[in-house]
Amino acid sequence: MTLVxxxxxxxxWGLFGLSHSLLAGAGPRQGLGRLFGxxxxxxxxVLALVTIAxxxxxxxxxxxxxxxxxxxxxxxxxxxGIVASGLVLGLFALRAYRLGPFVGWSQFRGEEDDGQTxxxxxxxxxxxxxxxxxxxxxxxxxxxxxxxxxxxxWGSLYLAVGSHFEERRLMTRYGEAYRRYRAITPRFxxxxx
Numbered sequence: 001m002t003l004v005x006x007x008x009x010x011x012x013w014g015l016f017g018l019s020h021s022l023l024a025g026a027g028p029r030q031g032l033g034r035l036f037g038x039x040x041x042x043x044x045x046v047l048a049l050v051t052i053a054x055x056x057x058x059x060x061x062x063x064x065x066x067x068x069x070x071x072x073x074x075x076x077x078x079x080x081g082i083v084a085s086g087l088v089l090g091l092f093a094l095r096a097y098r099l100g101p102f103v104g105w106s107q108f109r110g111e112e113d114d115g116q117t118x119x120x121x122x123x124x125x126x127x128x129x130x131x132x133x134x135x136x137x138x139x140x141x142x143x144x145x146x147x148x149x150x151x152x153x154w155g156s157l158y159l160a161v162g163s164h165f166e167e168r169r170l171m172t173r174y175g176e177a178y179r180r181y182r183a184i185t186p187r188f189x190x191x192x193x
Contacts, residue, residue, distance in 0.1 A: 001146050005062040012055045013154035020048055020158075021165040042104030059147050068145035079141050086137030089123070093130035096122045118174040120181055126190035128167070128181070132159045133188045163187060 100106035123130040
């Protein structure tokens with residue numbers, strides 16, 4: 001990838017991150033809710049999938065002809081272990097979420113979850129964003145060349161900035177309960193002791 005290719009890829013990640021963070025958390029009467037009504041969360045998730053797919057496709061197109069890094073077998077095995085850890089962590093993290101509201105089916109059926117209390121169980125007792133941690137592991141475990149390294153860098157930056165915006169929404173929604181939780185629970189990686 002040339003410097004211009006890297007800049008284009010960075011801009012694409014920046015636009016994805018900006019749109020994803022600005023559109024997140026809208027209700028049925030604001031943001032995407034004005035266009036999609038009760039389907040606002042479902043539309044947000046579909047839009048996120050389409051835009052990240054476009055960003056990744058742009059990266060593949062920009063990196064055409066690039067070759068991967070040469071690495072020893074032990075490093076390839078370590079990468080595989082990191083990816084497997086990310087997949088397992090992601091599956092366990094998803095268990096803490098109610099699938100309907102997470103995907104948007106519940107809102108589409110008219111079931112808003114504004115009254116839901118803050119739930120801090122399972123992995124959320126040890127880290128505030130286990131899904132983001134799983135994504136970080138997947139991003140960095142896949143690094144085998146210039147494109148995957150750029151993807152890991154820009155994806156990690158997005159997750160760090162995006163988690164900041166998400167936490168602002170969570171503090172608005174849950175108030176002091178979230179402030180106390182945030183004060184004692186690490187963001188991405190649990191404390192060892």
